[in-house]
Structure formats: structure tokens, C-alpha cells
Amino acid sequence: MKHAVTFELKKKDARTKARRGCVHTPHGSFETPVFMPVGTQATVKAMKPEDVARLGSEGANIILSNTYHLYLRPGHELIKKAGGLHKFMNWKGAILTDSGGFQVFSLGKMRKITEEGVRFQSYIDGSYHMFTPEKSMEVQEALGSDIMMAFDECAAYPSERKYVEDSLELTTRWLKRCKEYHKNVEEQSLFGIMQGGCFKDLRKRSAEQIVELDLPGYAIGGLSVGEPKELMYEVLDDCVDYLPSDRPRYLMGVGSPDCLFEGVERGIDMFDCVLPTRVARHGLAFTSHGKVNIKNAKNAEDFGPLDPECDCYVCRNYSRAYLRSIFMNDEILSSMLLSEHNLHFLVSTMEKIRKAIDEDRFLEYKKEFYDKYGQF
Amino acid sequence: MKHAVTFELKKKDARTKARRGCVHTPHGSFETPVFMPVGTQATVKAMKPEDVARLGSEGANIILSNTYHLYLRPGHELIKKAGGLHKFMNWKGAILTDSGGFQVFSLGKMRKITEEGVRFQSYIDGSYHMFTPEKSMEVQEALGSDIMMAFDECAAYPSERKYVEDSLELTTRWLKRCKEYHKNVEEQSLFGIMQGGCFKDLRKRSAEQIVELDLPGYAIGGLSVGEPKELMYEVLDDCVDYLPSDRPRYLMGVGSPDCLFEGVERGIDMFDCVLPTRVARHGLAFTSHGKVNIKNAKNAEDFGPLDPECDCYVCRNYSRAYLRSIFMNDEILSSMLLSEHNLHFLVSTMEKIRKAIDEDRFLEYKKEFYDKYGQF
Numbered sequence: 037m038k039h040a041v042t043f044e045l046k047k048k049d050a051r052t053k054a055r056r057g058c059v060h061t062p063h064g065s066f067e068t069p070v071f072m073p074v075g076t077q078a079t080v081k082a083m084k085p086e087d088v089a090r091l092g093s094e095g096a097n098i099i100l101s102n103t104y105h106l107y108l109r110p111g112h113e114l115i116k117k118a119g120g121l122h123k124f125m126n127w128k129g130a131i132l133t134d135s136g137g138f139q140v141f142s143l144g145k146m147r148k149i150t151e152e153g154v155r156f157q158s159y160i161d162g163s164y165h166m167f168t169p170e171k172s173m174e175v176q177e178a179l180g181s182d183i184m185m186a187f188d189e190c191a192a193y194p195s196e197r198k199y200v201e202d203s204l205e206l207t208t209r210w211l212k213r214c215k216e217y218h219k220n221v222e223e224q225s226l227f228g229i230m231q232g233g234c235f236k237d238l239r240k241r242s243a244e245q246i247v248e249l250d251l252p253g254y255a256i257g258g259l260s261v262g263e264p265k266e267l268m269y270e271v272l273d274d275c276v277d278y279l280p281s282d283r284p285r286y287l288m289g290v291g292s293p294d295c296l297f298e299g300v301e302r303g304i305d306m307f308d309c310v311l312p313t314r315v316a317r318h319g320l321a322f323t324s325h326g327k328v329n330i331k332n333a334k335n336a337e338d339f340g341p342l343d344p345e346c347d348c349y350v351c352r353n354y355s356r357a358y359l360r361s362i363f364m365n366d367e368i369l370s371s372m373l374l375s376e377h378n379l380h381f382l383v384s385t386m387e388k389i390r391k392a393i394d395e396d397r398f399l400e401y402k403k404e405f406y407d408k409y410g411q412f
Numbered sequence: 413m414k415h416a417v418t419f420e421l422k423k424k425d426a427r428t429k430a431r432r433g434c435v436h437t438p439h440g441s442f443e444t445p446v447f448m449p450v451g452t453q454a455t456v457k458a459m460k461p462e463d464v465a466r467l468g469s470e471g472a473n474i475i476l477s478n479t480y481h482l483y484l485r486p487g488h489e490l491i492k493k494a495g496g497l498h499k500f501m502n503w504k505g506a507i508l509t510d511s512g513g514f515q516v517f518s519l520g521k522m523r524k525i526t527e528e529g530v531r532f533q534s535y536i537d538g539s540y541h542m543f544t545p546e547k548s549m550e551v552q553e554a555l556g557s558d559i560m561m562a563f564d565e566c567a568a569y570p571s572e573r574k575y576v577e578d579s580l581e582l583t584t585r586w587l588k589r590c591k592e593y594h595k596n597v598e599e600q601s602l603f604g605i606m607q608g609g610c611f612k613d614l615r616k617r618s619a620e621q622i623v624e625l626d627l628p629g630y631a632i633g634g635l636s637v638g639e640p641k642e643l644m645y646e647v648l649d650d651c652v653d654y655l656p657s658d659r660p661r662y663l664m665g666v667g668s669p670d671c672l673f674e675g676v677e678r679g680i681d682m683f684d685c686v687l688p689t690r691v692a693r694h695g696l697a698f699t700s701h702g703k704v705n706i707k708n709a710k711n712a713e714d715f716g717p718l719d720p721e722c723d724c725y726v727c728r729n730y731s732r733a734y735l736r737s738i739f740m741n742d743e744i745l746s747s748m749l750l751s752e753h754n755l756h757f758l759v760s761t762m763e764k765i766r767k768a769i770d771e772d773r774f775l776e777y778k779k780e781f782y783d784k785y786g787q788f
Contacts (some may be wrong), residue, residue: 109740114733116730358454361500368458
């Protein structure tokens, strides 16, 4: 089957499962492994889209946006009328939309799961809504994203084996319904999601079921949901082997600096995470030498940059003393600058990872990064 | 006496007191009449300085910053150590600092005025501080602004004649102390402030006293403090005549669109106001056709720009529907975009006013603007 989104595998690392590739979409291509900034409500928080497109030295060429949030406000029909999400939010690169599944499952008592789908209450006005695989596809079609994610159930951690097993089977049935709906969608590609919790045999079963559907990309869901990092890495070690090497692999909701390296080493191509912009709004920055809490008193008279090894707009133009001052004064510019720096840090770290793989020194670069970063 | 800041009078309007000029400072020149964006706490709220410098078609070339706020946090000594306010906040254009007077007088019961100066309590931690003319100069010197404002007393409206009279005399005595301190300050220029409330003869007396000191610029203080607009215009009508035509005239704290036109018509060269950025954060925009409340339901499905006649970044790239959506979602980008649009609107309206004066059609342009804008 011909897909609107295609993957070009460029190189495999000799010593690890790390690999270099490129994903082509109707809104441009992006090199992998890639970190995707998150634009939950049709904006990467506190950033102009042009500044997102300039992150790192190659720019962020794909962002993620959230189906659940956009469905509730302003509504997918409105965005469709506006000409789609790209035009609505003034973003010229590629967009991946999640299915809304993760958000509705996170609602706890405010949602109910059945074979049909999930009934849930709006956090805005308490009104009732129903997400089904078909509804999620319909919403994502209206948004016009380049990559649509299948509607899946993400089991909480920890969950009983029986629950996880039923859940992954439900996820597969829902994926088939998504694929059926997607038949008539030409310009957007559907990625499937593997579930199975931390049970390796269930991961394998889930993978076999979804890979059979010949989709242009596969995601690993249900990780980084509360389990210890070591367990996540252990599951990941296996997971990737069940997925075809000619399709991109996306580890959902993961993006702390160490997870990027560990994920890449295990064969992951795509990552996303709200962390860099969320912690930025609380005054926390990622730097080459570890995390910096800008409100720390020792930054008050530090006239040097946030990260002396960083060449981003923020590090070139502002001191820690200034960043601390505007943070303490609750200035909006504080969120703007720290978000830009943090996203730049992850995007450019990923660029360096790509370069390292190209030059057969991924493990060396990883060690160098870890030694300097210190504790994660 | 040679001043670091000089005024070049370029043209006088034949039918009104409007005039064109240019002010030269150690950090570049700016054409007058001018609207100065306000950067209270060393940032024009929700704007990167580069974007401030790109406002309108000529850019904003001077901003105002607040001595009182910067003195309290992060402290003027810290900013001095950072290399001055320009470097600290990454602003390459000119800076005017107020004296802190207006802010400390606004504190009501939290301050006490004596001949020596004003004792006040910090809004941050309740600690006691004393601002005197010398202290205000010292703080402004540490900040390194291009234009320093004299420490004055701004009498509230309404005030008894006797209070206003004593107050203007005190302001003059303080101005002399400011000038005495300023003797040793080379790279910064001191502007005096006229007071006198709404009493025309007191305005005249104040003007005579301060003009005698031969300062490079004069401000009109104590207006737009609660009196009806008509009364403000009436006082202004007189005020300007008492000031020398070869020095810039600055109407403090005034900057709504109608006030810009009325001020220019009465011979004012410089304006500042927090209004454009403050109302932006509440979802209010200035447009050629009047004020727009972005949260108004009729904007929900309006896919046209905020202002069809505006060529700013926001109007070129976003719809009202999008702006409403991010405002309703409390997104930081909402404050960023509406602040940029509002500042652009005032800065570019001022550019059009300058052009109209150059082309001898100031009154025609004013009528055209008013007719389209509707109610102020």
C-alpha cells in the first residue's frame, strides 16, 4: 500500500540498535532520530512558530498537537473551516496528532471504557463526549495532521496481566477500525500503537497484531507511565525487535535528555515530550552541565549565559542574572526564553546524536554527554 | 551647556502646534512625535527586544523603563554590575527611565513625603526605603538610561490649589537638587517635569521655574491622573506654550490612540503608556476600526485578520478565530501576539502621523483616523 508518509532508512549503527533515517511527509521531511516539540492547544507554549522552526541548526520540522484538547476547544470542525491545523496555527512543517486516547484515559473517574470507545466528561464544562476509533480519526482528519495516531487504550502502571492482555487486544480491534476509517483519507498517514505494558510476551503479541496491518509507522505506547526507568529500558530492549526496520518507531511521551539517548540506543526514531516547555515555565533549564534552577540565589549575580556551550538565541543574548530577574518578576518573557532554550537544547542534542551516528561514534558521544550532564 | 541628548526641530505644522523632530541619544536617534513602549521590569511585557525593535516600519527606537521597579528588583547596583540596563535586557536602542516618583506617590498610605524626599514601603517585602532627588539620580545613573527624569511630586487629582502650589514648588527645589547631582553625569541627559495640576497659572509658574534651568527636554507631569480628558486637553493647550520650542516635550503616561492625536496637535513630541500591552493581556486589541475584544463570540469563526488594514506580523499570519482560541485557552502566545499587534498599531499610527505632518495633512489624517476608529 502507498502511504503519504514514508521512511527512508539511511544507516544502522554497528554497535547499537541506533539508526539514522528520514521521514517524508506532505509538509516536508525530518531527519531521525527526532525530538518533536509539543503544541498541545495549537501552539508550542510561549513560542512563535517561526522560532520553533529555527530551533537547533536545522530547525524543528515536526511538532505534535493534541486531538483531545483541540476537539474540546476550539473544536476540530472550526479548525477544518480555518483550512486545517497547519494554517490555523501558522505552522509550515509537519504535524503529528495523538489520538486523544491517552488524555481521556487519564481522566480517571470522569471516563468509561467500552468496546465501542470511551465516554468522558469535558474538563472545561463537564459536558459528556464519546471518543471511538472512528471519532478520533474523524477529528484528526479534520485537523489535517500529517501523521494520525490510532486510538488505543493505554493501561495504567501497574496493571494486572489480565487487564493488560485484554487492553492490548482491544487496542488491536480499535486499530483495525481506525484503519477501516482511514481507507478514505489520502493525505494523512496512520501510525499504529503497540501496547502490552511491561509484559514482554504481550508486547510481542501486540506487535505481531499491529505489524500485520502494514502501517507506515509504529509507536510504542504505555511506557513512561510510572514504571521505573530501568524497567522501561528493559521492555524497550525487546519491543523494537518486534517492529519492522523499514518503518519509523515512535516512543510516545518520552523526552528527558537521558531517555533520548537510551531510546535512540534501543532503535527509537521519534520522541515527544511536554517536559522542556513545562519545566521552563517553572524556571528550570536543561544545560550541558545538567539542570539549572534559575531562581537559585547563586544565579542572582551570574552574568554569564545559562549554558556556556549553547549557541541558542537565549544563551547568546541574556545572562543568568537577567533570566533570574525576569523569572522572579513573573515576566512572560521568562517562559518565552526558557522554553526556547530548553527546546533548542533537546533539538540540538538530537542533531548531535544524528551526527554522532553518521560518524560511528554514538556511544562515545553518549558517554561524553552523560559525563558532563551529571545526574539526570 | 552641552547635553548628551539633543533635539533637532525639523518642521512645524502650519495649522496646529504639531511638529516634526528628531532626538539624538548615545543609543541612536528617534523621530518625533514618538510613542515609547514601556518595559517596566527590564522587559516590554511578552515581547522579545528584537521584535520591539522591528515594530512599525521604522521600529521602536526608544523604550521607557521604571526606576522604582528596577530599584526594588533586581536592584540598580546589580544592573550596573551587569553593564547597565541596555546590556542587561539586550536592548540596543535608547532608554528613558522615569524617576520613581509617580510610583512611590501612588503607594498612598505606604509612603510619606518630606522636603528631603519620600519614605516608602516595598510592595515585595514591606521593607522601608527612601527616595530623594539624589537617590533617584543615583539609581538612574546606575541603570545608564539615555534620558533620566527628574524626581518630582505628582499631585493627585483633584487636589486643593494650595497643595498643588506647594507641590510644584517642592518639585522645582527637587529638580535643582537633581541637576546638582547630574553635573557629574556625562552620558545621560536630565529632563525636568512641569507640574501645576489643572491650574493654568501654576502650570505657567512651574514651567518658568524649570525652563530657567536649561535642560535638554521637558515633561508635562500630573496629567491623565483622573481628570476628564477635555480638561487635560485644555490644560495642555496652554502648557506647551510655556516650553521652549527647541526642546522635546514629553507628555508622561499618556498613549491611548486619541490622546496621541490630541497631544501631537498641541505640540507634544513624546508619549509613553502601558495600555497597549496591559489591555493585550486581557484580550483587547486596537484596530483601524476601533477596539476589538477578542473573546467576543463573533470572533470565534472569523477567519480574517484582527485588522485588515494592518501589516504587522500578527495580522499577516493569524486569524481572529485563532487569536480567540489561544486567548480562551490561556496560552502565553495570546499575550505575545496581542501585545505585538497593539504596540505595532500605536508605533505605526505615530509613523503615519509623522508622515502626515511632513506632508502638511495632519488634520486630514486625524479626521480620517477618527472617522474610521469610531468611539474611543
